[in-house]
Amino acid sequence: MTTTLAQWLAAQPVDQKLASVVATMADASAEIAAVLRLAPIAGQTGLAGATNVQGEAQKALDVISNDIVLNHIRQNPEISILVSEELDEAVHIENQGGFMVATDPLDGSSNLDVNVTVGTIFSVLDARKGLLQKGSAQLAAGYAAYGPATSLVLTFGASTAVFTLDGSGTFVLTVERVTVAPASGEYAINTARERFWDAATRGYVAENVAGETGPAGKRYNMRWVGSMVADIHRILMRGGIFMYPLDSETVSKGGRLRLLYEANPMALLVEAAGGKSTTGQEKILELMPTGIHQRVPVILGSAEEVERVEGWYARG
Ligand code: AHG
Ligand code: MN
Ligand code: MN
Numbered sequence: 001m002t003t004t005l006a007q008w009l010a011a012q013p014v015d016q017k018l019a020s021v022v023a024t025m026a027d028a029s030a031e032i033a034a035v036l037r038l039a040p041i042a043g044q045t046g047l048a049g050a051t052n053v054q055g056e057a058q059k060a061l062d063v064i065s066n067d068i069v070l071n072h073i074r075q076n077p078e079i080s081i082l083v084s085e086e087l088d089e090a091v092h093i094e095n096q097g098g099f100m101v102a103t104d105p106l107d108g109s110s111n112l113d114v115n116v117t118v119g120t121i122f123s124v125l126d127a128r129k130g131l132l133q134k135g136s137a138q139l140a141a142g143y144a145a146y147g148p149a150t151s152l153v154l155t156f157g158a159s160t161a162v163f164t165l166d167g168s169g170t171f172v173l174t175v176e177r178v179t180v181a182p183a184s185g186e187y188a189i190n191t192a193r194e195r196f197w198d199a200a201t202r203g204y205v206a207e208n209v210a211g212e213t214g215p216a217g218k219r220y221n222m223r224w225v226g227s228m229v230a231d232i233h234r235i236l237m238r239g240g241i242f243m244y245p246l247d248s249e250t251v252s253k254g255g256r257l258r259l260l261y262e263a264n265p266m267a268l269l270v271e272a273a274g275g276k277s278t279t280g281q282e283k284i285l286e287l288m289p290t291g292i293h294q295r296v297p298v299i300l301g302s303a304e305e306v307e308r309v310e311g312w313y314a315r316g
């Protein structure tokens with residue numbers, strides 16, 4: 001007996017107006033999935049010819065995905081604000097609903113032309129409390145992972161559930177309560193950046209590389225997809241730690257990944273699944289944002305691994 005997303009949402013002890021916001025993002029994700037499946041044929045995997053507020057050369061699919069999200073958002077009267085990686089400013093929508101959505105409409109864009117998993121990330125907040133709220137104030141968070149299957153991963157804060165898009169275009173429940181394994185032998189970091197790393201990151205990674213002969217006392221494997229959604233989905237499903245720490249090159253911008261629509265939603269999803277999330281110095285979900293495109297360091301995943309990294313930072 002399958003449970004559809006609509007049935008699952010109706011059974012959640014949450015405001016059904018909030019549930020409708022999540023359903024809207026699920027609908028947008030299903031539409032994006034359909035576009036991505038055919039993009040190479042439609043010639044859409046290239047550049048859009050514009051640069052976004054992040055200073056990135058926008059991919060055509062970044063813009064297309066953003067437009068799809070915006071179209072769906074406009075059709076839900078419960079939503080009045082959209083913050084997007086691909087929009088310089090927040091969009092205030094006339095129907096003045098009570099909810100704000102912050103989204104990374106297409107995460108992992110560098111993987112689009114090589115057919116590697118990408119995703120859509122979103123965070124839901126109370127629109128009446130302003131654009132800049134701590135991650136702990138999120139009302140819901142989720143992402144879609146466009147991989148061999150299209151997964152939708154959702155939380156209202158208490159637990160994290162996984163859905164899969166079926167052949168009819170309906171998300172069906174496939175994992176009711178996913179938990180991040182407390183221990184793991186897998187870590188995700190872009191090792192090409194080693195020369196920029198701080199002492200804590202160097203120390204932690206060196207222990208992993210030392211494997212069973214070192215202080216960690218076990219063998220590690222390394223995986224880095226280059227799509228945050230793909231790396232974090234793997235960590236949710238089988239454990240591990242994701243690291244994009246502050247380094248000597250990203251310190252001037254505060255980090256690499258964006259707080260409102262990458263770090264915060266992923267931190268809520270991982271913590272609701274029993275994992276941990278930190279900048280290295282403090283809890284991601286307790287950061288007071290200073291801007292809608294603020295960047296922060298991101299370290300999250302299996303509790304024991306995150307705690308070992310925190311131990312390295314505590315050494316100073
Ligand atoms: P986006 O495609 O939304 O701009 O995000 C890309 C991010 C994230 O998905 C990934 O973890 C990270 O960029 C990879 O960074 P590097 O290319 O520096 O490894
Ligand atoms: Mn981008
Ligand atoms: Mn991203």
Ligand code: MN
Binds near residue numbers: 107109
């Ligand atoms: Mn993006």
